[in-house]
Amino acid sequence: NAGVTQTPKFQVLKTGQSMTLQCAQDMNHEYMSWYRQDPGMGLRLIHYSVGAGITDQGEVPNGYNVSRSTTEDFPLRLLSAAPSQTSVYFCASSPHSDKPQHFGDGTRLSIL
Amino acid sequence: GEDVEQSLFLSVREGDSSVINCTYTDSSSTYLYWYKQEPGAGLQLLTYIFSNMDMKQDQRLTVLLNKKDKHLSLRIADTQTGDSAIYFCAEYSSASKIIFGSGTRLSIRP
Numbered sequence: 079n080a081g082v083t084q085t086p087k088f089q090v091l092k093t094g095q096s097m098t099l100q101c102a103q104d105m106n107h108e109y110m111s112w113y114r115q116d117p118g119m120g121l122r123l124i125h126y127s128v129g130a131g132i133t134d135q136g137e138v139p140n141g142y143n144v145s146r147s148t149t150e151d152f153p154l155r156l157l158s159a160a161p162s163q164t165s166v167y168f169c170a171s172s173p174h175s176d177k178p179q180h181f182g183d184g185t186r187l188s189i190l
Numbered sequence: 191g192e193d194v195e196q197s198l199f200l201s202v203r204e205g206d207s208s209v210i211n212c213t214y215t216d217s218s219s220t221y222l223y224w225y226k227q228e229p230g231a232g233l234q235l236l237t238y239i240f241s242n243m244d245m246k247q248d249q250r251l252t253v254l255l256n257k258k259d260k261h262l263s264l265r266i267a268d269t270q271t272g273d274s275a276i277y278f279c280a281e282y283s284s285a286s287k288i289i290f291g292s293g294t295r296l297s298i299r300p
């Protein structure tokens with residue numbers, strides 16, 4: 079019963095470094111998404127995917143890349159980390175875009 | 191564009207009912223959701239309602255939907271200390287997106 083697994087749980091980066099946040103789900107869900115959560119701003123959609131090989135931009139895509147080569151995995155890449163990307167990142171999945179989403183436990187990312 | 195708004199804080203006495211309100215802008219929303227987030231954890235689905243329904247009840251939870259005013263509410267009966275959390279309203283909008291509100295932090299007074 080793994081559900082949605084995010085790694086790492088915590089990460090500290092220096093400005094300009096790159097890294098990949100991993101997200102994997104074992105429920106054979108077609109829809110996957112990445113959000114960032116900042117105080118007082120709720121969750122903002124970064125990128126989403128309606129199936130393998132298909133990705134699209136959300137509200138705040140700048141500075142992030144995604145790919146969806148398999149149904150199970152949906153990694154989020156920070157190309158050149160900036161302090162403004164300090165946040166908690168959540169990955170979610172669902173059988174279809176309008177179905178309730180299952181969330182991972184989040185990755186807490188600090189950019190110094 | 192799509193927007194979902196909620197008040198940021200709500201404080202209730204233990205045993206009273208809590209009512210968390212939400213307004214949304216996309217009149218074509220088909221599903222509306224309520225999620226709960228406890229400290230340090232991800233979001234957990236509490237309940238959801240389809241847009242052709244006015245009300246949905248699930249044990250201590252009652253969801254009311256007013257489509258005309260684009261208003262959604264979540265009522266928690268007999269509020270307990272374990273209900274302390276942030277509650278997020280979300281709508282499924284067009285273009286395969288789910289839009290979240292900023293969350294309402296519910297605190298319980300003894």
